[in-house]
Amino acid sequence: MKYAFVALVCKMLTLAGKILGGGTDLPGKIALKMYPQIMKKLSFKGKVIAVTGSNGKTTTSNLIAHIMRESGYKVVNNELGSNMKSGITSALVSAASLSGKVKADYVVLEVDECYSRFIFEDIKVDYYLVLNLLRDQVARNGNPDVVFEKIAEAISKQPDMTLILNANEPISMNLTIPDRTLYFAMERTSRSTDECVSGTHDCKICPRCFHEMKYDFYHYNHLGQFHCSNCDYGTPKADFLGTQIDFDNKKLLINGEAVTIPFDTTFNMFNSIAACAVCSTVGITMEQFRSGIAGFKGAKGRRESFSFEGRTVNLMLTKQNAASLDQSISFVLEQEGDKTILLFVNNVIYLDYKDVSWLYDVAFQRLNGKVKNVVCSGNRALDTAIRLKAAGIPEDVLIYENDITKVKDALRRTEGDIYILAASAFGDEGKIIEELKK
Amino acid sequence: MKTVKILHLYSQAMDLYGDYNNITVLCQRIKETGNDVEVTAPGLYEPIELDGYDMVYIGHGKARNLAAISEHFVSHADIIKEAIENGQVWYASGNSRELFGESFTSPDGKEHEGIGLFDYRGVETNQVFVCDMIGRPDYDKDEIVYGFANRTAYLEGKNKYPLFDVITGFSDGSAPNGLEGTHYKNFFGTWGIGPVLVRNPSFMKHILKLLLGDDYKECDFTLEQNALDLVIAEFKDKKD
Structure with missing residues (x-):
């Protein structure tokens, strides 16, 4: 009963x-x-x-x-x-x-x-x-x-x-x-x-x-x-x-x-x-x-694309998961043409930890010489840039901007198709997408 | 010009959370000062040879891996203690610190011997504990260092040689007591995992000076210091 x-x-x-x-x-x-x-x-x-x-x-x-x-x-x-x-x-x-x-x-x-x-x-x-x-x-x-x-x-x-x-x-x-x-x-x-x-x-x-x-x-x-x-x-x-x-x-x-x-x-x-x-x-x-x-259509929402000022923007969501981010990098490297990566890294969920150790488990060195620019954003933008520097990405390739409203301008200084690797997947990356779609 | 020799122990077994990048970036910094560096990572269970090395590094690892390598490590207790007493630079992160105490427990509840250099004891909980920490390092109390713990064990016992006065966050034990890490002679131990040296310019500089002596030259830490200032500001924002 x-x-x-x-x-x-x-x-x-x-x-x-x-x-x-x-x-x-x-x-x-x-x-x-x-x-x-x-x-x-x-x-x-x-x-x-x-x-x-x-x-x-x-x-x-x-x-x-x-x-x-x-x-x-x-x-x-x-x-x-x-x-x-x-x-x-x-x-x-x-x-x-x-x-x-x-x-x-x-x-x-x-x-x-x-x-x-x-x-x-x-x-x-x-x-x-x-x-x-x-x-x-x-x-x-x-x-x-x-x-x-x-x-x-x-x-x-x-x-x-x-x-x-x-x-x-x-x-x-x-x-x-x-x-x-x-x-x-x-x-x-x-x-x-x-x-x-x-x-x-x-x-x-x-x-x-x-x-x-x-x-x-x-x-x-x-x-x-x-x-x-x-x-x-x-x-x-x-x-x-x-x-x-x-x-x-x-x-x-x-x-x-x-x-x-x-x-x-x-x-x-x-x-x-x-x-x-x-x-x-x-x-x-x-x-x-x-x-x-x-006839399977796949999981919804993990990968989508749209246009920003004539450039294709590919959105790839991952959680704080190094293997997924590595796979996203592999995917980007397989694509033709000039590329810019927008890497969006926020604090780690719930208690707002400022840890980025998991980024040090990703093989970012593979991007070296293969992308025009990497734009780092999210509230750990600078720490992400430091991680990329450690992976040997030259400083002139790196742009870091933790103010989301300025990411659009940062992207205008870059070339090629844009690949957003959003490594927060808890909502804030939505703001960047909104900005770009405005 | 100096060639710094670094020994990376148990690189195959103690390899969590990108911690080895501390050494990668330390090497980059040594080269930035115009000096050279060589890193040696011996095969698993090969005899440990410490002579000729300026620095020894062991990272944080899975609890079962720690238990598996401990017997091999402890069989070299005499030469390890002697090297540390003689001022060799050591950096031990996360649970590798348990090897330097009296003993520690593994996930199956078994007790394992440490080398007994410090009188603490490692206690495995099988539960993930994560926490931020900011603290003032004992080598320069004007500086603030940020660390992140991701561990399943803690250290029990009095912290005689603390590395940090904790402002907020984790300590060595199961409950915060204001002290974290070990700094004894040139041995540095912390529960902070991942890019601790990379993200904390004062700590990196301190290690560089110890390794290079007169061959040390200033490096550009602007980006790292700006990033650290933002982290520290976030803690202050939270308090206000």
């Missing part, structure tokens, strides 16, 4: 939120306050899949849900990326009946790496896809080992759950539980390198025996084909392997079957293989996967 009442409140708040455009966390937050055990009252008709990782969880979970829907299944997911307990409560309770039955064929949940353990306490999860673990929003998460422990704790609460892990990523692959783990991996691509070209390498030593880790090649950061110099830990034979990666034509083979995808980045090639691993494991056919992924 109590469940029905709280669920009704949650559903009404969710509906009101949809009409009024409110957040998706709030209904769940209120429901949890009224009834902390509410998720324990839920029952599922179909399979529950949880997706986590430092990079790609929003795209991959939306991709999986999209393919399942296109295949004719009823799917419940937290599409808007509200991936902590309250957001997931909102999504599930509003989709359930007043008796707590979630009548979907599949529930696909994007879950925050640090919060899986709280969610897994309450609901039974059948499949857990862990995409990768890298340094990400370090002021919130610390280092990947800290996150690893939290995910391991989540896994310990689900003794029957199947794990789907990345065989190219040695930190999260160490979550392996024999006999209930499936692996996905990607073979060497045209973008693979023999040495790590990213600013961060989170696994130079083996997480099992602490001796030196060797890599046959790198995809990005510490992801690649690895083997320990001392013990037998290494990339195993993958259950789902991406081969013949063709970035130009957005094609690859997964377990020998040709697939065309709507992406051309290394991140998303991985995400597509991971999505295929999940879909195939739960019984979606390769034909259904192929046709589903072809």
